[in-house]
Amino acid sequence: MRWEGQRITDDAAEPALLPMKGLVRSVRTPEFDGVTFHEVAAKTALNKVPSQSNMPFMWTINPTRGCLHQCKYCFARKTHEYLDLDSGRDFDTQIVVKTNVAEVLRAELARPSWKREHVALGTNTDPYQRAEGRYQLMPGIIQALAESGTPFSILTKGPLLKRDLPLLKEAAQQVPVSVAVSLAIMDTELQQRVEPGTPDPRARLGLVKAITDAGLDCTVLAMPILPWLTDSQEHLDTLHAALAEAGASWVTTGALHLRPGAREWFMQWLQAEFPALVPKYRRLYRGRRGGFTSYASAEYKKWLGARAAAARRRHGFVNREERVWRGRTSPEQSADEQPNLESLEAAAGPAQPALF
Numbered sequence: 523m524r525w526e527g528q529r530i531t532d533d534a535a536e537p538a539l540l541p542m543k544g545l546v547r548s549v550r551t552p553e554f555d556g557v558t559f560h561e562v563a564a565k566t567a568l569n570k571v572p573s574q575s576n577m578p579f580m581w582t583i584n585p586t587r588g589c590l591h592q593c594k595y596c597f598a599r600k601t602h603e604y605l606d607l608d609s610g611r612d613f614d615t616q617i618v619v620k621t622n623v624a625e626v627l628r629a630e631l632a633r634p635s636w637k638r639e640h641v642a643l644g645t646n647t648d649p650y651q652r653a654e655g656r657y658q659l660m661p662g663i664i665q666a667l668a669e670s671g672t673p674f675s676i677l678t679k680g681p682l683l684k685r686d687l688p689l690l691k692e693a694a695q696q697v698p699v700s701v702a703v704s705l706a707i708m709d710t711e712l713q714q715r716v717e718p719g720t721p722d723p724r725a726r727l728g729l730v731k732a733i734t735d736a737g738l739d740c741t742v743l744a745m746p747i748l749p750w751l752t753d754s755q756e757h758l759d760t761l762h763a764a765l766a767e768a769g770a771s772w773v774t775t776g777a778l779h780l781r782p783g784a785r786e787w788f789m790q791w792l793q794a795e796f797p798a799l800v801p802k803y804r805r806l807y808r809g810r811r812g813g814f815t816s817y818a819s820a821e822y823k824k825w826l827g828a829r830a831a832a833a834r835r836r837h838g839f840v841n842r843e844e845r846v847w848r849g850r851t852s853p854e855q856s857a858d859e860q861p862n863l864e865s866l867e868a869a870a871g872p873a874q875p876a877l878f
Contacts, residue, residue, distance in 0.1 A: 543562070543565075544562040544563040544564060544565065545560060545561070545562050546561045546562060546563055546621065547561050548560045548561070549561060551656075553656070554590070554652075554653070554656075556615055557590065557615050557616075557617060558615065558616055558617070559617050559618075559619050559653065559656075560616065560617065560618045560619065561619050561621045562618060562619065562620055562621070563620075563621065563622050564620040564622060564623055564626055565626065566626060566630065567583055567620070567623045567624075567626040567627035567630055567663075568581050568582075568583060568627065568630050568641065569581065569582045569583065569584065577642075577645075578640075579639070579640040579641065579642045579675075580639050580640070581639055581640070581641045581642070582641065582642045582643065582645045582646065583623070583627065583641055583642075583643050583649075583663060584620075584643075584645075584646045584647060584649075585619070585620055585623045585643075585649055585654075585657075585659040585660070585663065586617055586618060586619050586620065586647055586649075586651070586653060587601065587602065587605070587617070587618040587646075587647060588602055588607075588612070588613050588614070588615075588616055588617040588618060588647065589613065589614070589617070589647040589648055589651050589719075590614065590617065590651045590652045590653055590719045591648055591651055591679060591717060591719045591720045592614040592717065592718045592719035592720075593716065593717045593719075593720065594716050594717070594784075594787055594788045594791040595716070595746055595748075595778055595779075595780070595784055595788045596613070596784055597779055597781045597783070597784050598613075598646045598647055598784075599613045599783040599784045599787060600781065600782060600783025600784065601646065601783075602616070602783075603783065605618070609783040609784070609786070609787065610786075610787045614719070617653055619653065619657055619659075620659070621657065621659075623659055623662075623663065624659060624661075624662025624663050624665075624666055625662070627662075627663060627666045627667075628666045628670075631666055631667070631670035631672060632670070636670070636672075638670065638671050638672045638673070639672070640672075640673045640674065640675065640698075641667060641672055641673070641674045641675075642674065642675050642677070643663070643674065643675065643676045643677070644675075644676055644677030644678050644702075645677065648677075648678050648679055648680055649663075649676065649678060649680075650676075650678040650679075650680030650681075650682040650683045651679075651680055651719075652680070652682070652719070654680070654682055655682055660683075660686055661686055661689055664686060664689045664690060664693055665689065665693075667693070667697065668689075668692070668693035668696045668697055668699075669696070671696065671697055672697060673697045673698040673699070674693075674697070674699060674700075675699070675700035675701070675702065676690075676699075676700070676701050676702070677702045677703075677704060677743065678702075678703060678704065678729075679703070679704045679705070679717075679720050679721060679726060680721065680729075681721050681725045681726065681728060681729040681732075683701070683729060683733075684729060684732050687732060687733070687736045687738075690736070690738060691736055691737065691738065694738060699738070700739070700741070701733050701738055701739070701740055701741075702740065702741040702742065702743055703726055703729055703730050703733070703740060703741075703742050703743070703770075704726075704742075704743045704745065705723060705726045705727070705730075705742055705743075705744065705761070705765070706743075706744040706745055706746060706747055706748075706752060706761070706775075707723065707748070707752050708723050708752075708757060708760045708761050708764065709752070709757070710722050710723060710724075712751065712752070715795060716748070716791065716795075723764070727764055727765070727767075727768045728768075730742060730765065730768040730769060730770050731768045731769055734768070734769035734770070734771075735769070739771040740769065740770055740771055741770065741771055741772045741773075741774065742765050742770045742772070742773045742774070743774050743776075744761060744765075744773050744774065744775045744776070744830070745774070745775065745776040746776060746777060746778035746779065747775060747776065747777050747778065747826060747830075748778050749777065749778065749799075749802070749803065749806055749818065749822065750799055750802060751796070751799070753777075753826055753829070755829060755833070758775075758829060758830060758833040759833055759836065759837070761773075761833075762833040762834060762836070762837040762839070763837050765837075766837045766838050766839065772839060773830075773834055773839060775826065775827070775830035777817075777818045777822065777823055777826050778818065779816050779817060780803075780807050780814060780815075780816055780817075781816045782816075785814060785816075789803070806818050806819055806822055807819075
């Protein structure tokens with residue numbers, strides 16, 4: 523299916539006849555210039571995580587597909603290709619909204635077969651992206667999960683979560699609730715270049731403080747750390763100091779992933795914004811057979827883990843209980859175990875041809 527030539531409504535109730543399962547209408551509105559919302563009546567709300575996954579939960583909920591945050595590195599971009607949309611601009615501007623998600627979720631949670639296993643939100647696209655202000659899907663989701671006795675976690679970049687803090691506090695009285703904020707870039711200019719649709723670092727620090735002031739723990743996922751852009755000791759110190767002041771309970775750090783779907787768009791961005799870094803990234807993410815791999819080299823990840831662990835210790839996180847969100851933590855290694863990155867580049871061999 524393709525979207526060209528399809529009928530669009532201008533914030534009206536007239537249905538648009540698009541070849542998408544459950545589609546009710548497609549909407550454009552002046553509040554979201556250049557964005558089309560495809561409103562669908564979903565048949566399911568709970569998504570089962572593949573058995574081969576290493577995630578510590580079996581179920582997720584994604585109220586939307588596509589994301590207005592427009593993060594150049596977002597690993598979820600590939601999923602838009604399943605809709606015959608591209609993982610670049612379409613992912614940023616063609617947003618599928620499951621308008622009945624709370625209603626469907628309640629029915630699924632009421633089934634005798636439901637075992638009240640942990641459910642994660644924010645694993646694919648952000649449930650508190652700006653569109654949530656229009657559709658207000660999360661209150662119904664939170665209430666359905668809590669009332670059914672189902673534990674859940676939320677990961678977001680969106681300060682809009684503040685709106686639902688009273689609901690989350692109430693839910694935490696009924697079931698285990700975990701809240702995490704994604705913040706890895708403290709340089710506002712850089713952050714707005716690589717995450718142009720996201721709230722700035724100050725807004726997300728305010729969210730961390732609001733969550734902790736509400737009496738909830740707040741883990742921060744400092745992901746992705748961008749090699750040669752945000753992995754300096756100065757940047758990591760600035761980040762960890764700000765997070766400690768905001769009251770974060772733990773910080774989990776991880777290097778940039780360049781999975782297919784995101785890789786092409788991130789590398790195009792890097793070529794336009796920091797062309798001198800392109801050869802370094804090709805070497806750092808060079809696979810065994812000369813092509814790209816999704817993950818930075820083991821030596822780099824070990825070095826970054828040590829540097830991040832040292833930053834946590836310097837800023838008072840060392841004596842706090844380590845919170846694990848999505849089953850991932852940074853390794854506690856000696857800060858002295860640092861590779862020579864210039865030697866790493868040399869050992870990787872010549873730069874590979876562009877793959878984008």
